[in-house]
Amino acid sequence: MESMGFSPTIASYNTLIAGHCNKGLMSLAMKLKNSMAKDGVHPNVVTFNTLMNGFCKEGKVHEANKVFNEMKALNVAPTAVTYNTLINGYSQVGNTEMSNRLFEEMSKNRVKADVLTYNALILGLCKEGKTKKAAYLFKQLDKEKLCPNAATFSALITGQCVRKNSDRAFQIYKSMVRTGFHPNERTFKMLISTFCKNEDYDGAANVLNDMIDTSMVPDSDTLSDLHNGLCQCGKNQLAMTLFKKLEDRRLVPAGFDTLKVRPENAEQT
Secondary structure, eight states: TTTTTOOOOOHHHHHHHHHHTTTOOHHHHHHHHTTTTGEEEEEEEHHHHHHHHHHHHTTHHHHHHHHHHHHHTTTOOOHHHHHHHHHHHHHHHHHHHHHHHHHHHHHHHOOOOOHHHHHHHHHHHHHOOHHHHHHHHHHHHHHTOOOOOOHHHHHHHHHHHHHHOOOHHHHHHHHHHHTTTOOOOHHHHHHHHHHHHHOOOHHHHHHHHHHHTTTOOOOHHHHHHHHHHHHHOOOHHHHHHHHHHHHHHHHOTTTTGGGOOOOOGGOOO
């Protein structure tokens, strides 16, 4: 482009930076940002947001915060995307204190929080098992006239699973479905695993049944844990019924030992 006499624009740089960030090539992305000045181009909010998101994806929140500070030093105003990226980054690494500080700064700077902001805060609290604080934030959504989405419910389910409260997690899951949202594979796996840890294999079987109905393939290890648990409880028939349903829908996961599921071992419970 330059050899043909065209000068790169901010869009050119942002596109290249985004490409490097998507590949995790953060040092090269930063070099591109630092080379903007030679073309008389100044980084904008998109440049900084892209870099922060790239660092947060790598779990390098300290580096993302450095970019944030540089952004403010250059008087580039942070947006909701900026704060959401950082809040989510800190929540993912278990630093809810920093997430809350950023949320307070966001309010102070009159940047309006959206559902993604609350989802990030709720997830951070739930990963630490702080379900009461997460429930308070969930109620705030209604006050702010924001609608929860699938990620909101998944975060709340995570919190209950961290506390090994499978019954409460299942209630939230049912509320999620009633609201018109469906869990992803990770949430289904977490629910089934929590029921299995609590030795509530009937509850785990109910969740697996729902998972099959959504045509999702269960995790091989999770399915093995559930199958073994059901058989140990003498619920071989239920194990067989679930496995047959998986077979009929062609949802048996790769790596699952189908040899241990034998019709001749099935017993009425």
